[in-house]
Amino acid sequence: MSAFIRASALSFLRRTHAAGFLAATFLSLFAFVSLASAHEFKAGDLVIQHPWSRAAPAGAKVAGGYFVVRNDGxxxxxxxxxxxxxxxxxxxxEMSVDDKGxxxxxxxxxxxxxxxxxxxxLKPGSIHLMxxxxxSLPQADERFAGTLTFEKAGEVAIEFKVEAIGAAMKHGENGSKMKMD
Incomplete structure (x- = not known):
């Protein structure tokens, strides 16, 4: 009976250890994915949130860039x-729409x-980067380096995440009725 109890206890400990290991692995992966998707950069009182761009089609000469800068100071x-x-x-x-649309x-x-x-x-259809x-053409799921220069915070190295071509597109932002100065 003692050998049976010992074997059962050992089997229980192995299963518990394996379950604990799997749980720890899952939680670590979740934390890593959460940190990776946070995608922000800090410089003094400034926080640059989710710099991104859209993938560019073949032959494109320009692409757009977007992000939020929060000033906690x-x-x-x-x-x-x-x-x-x-x-x-x-x-x-900057994009704007006149009274004729x-x-x-x-x-x-x-x-x-x-x-x-x-x-x-900085967002599509408003103030943005060109x-x-x-x-090189930005491709979906890639990243590329950039530098923002601020009057007080100085130079801040950031990384733009490239989203799929249709990412965050708003109605009417397809280029129709668009005039470039």
Missing amino acids: SEPDRLLAVTAEIAGRTEIH VMTMRPLGGALEIPAGGALE FMDLQ
Whole structure:
């Protein structure tokens, strides 16, 4: 009887150990995926959240870039410049719709302010980045390096995650009725 109890206890311990190992592995994987999807970068009081771009079709000469900059500080900061490893140059653009429904895109001159305790959102159909003279085409599920230059926070290295071509597209953002200045 004693040998049977010992064998049962040993079998129970092995199963418990295996279950514990599987649970720990699952929790570690979940934590890793959560951290990977968080995709934010911090510089002083600024938090840059989820920099992303869309995959570009073959032959594309430009691509867009988007992110949110949150300022947790008590002083405003300003985004002065952006560079990206895939582009010969990067510009900040703004899209607007006139009273006839014609969408216009134009480069913005100067810096963009991130208010104290506020945020600046670069998004499709609004203020966004234009990666010009593409050196390589962004492909879905890839990442590429970029640098944001702020007046106070200085240079911040970030990484853009490339989403599928239709990612976060809003109604009417298909290029129809669009005029570029």
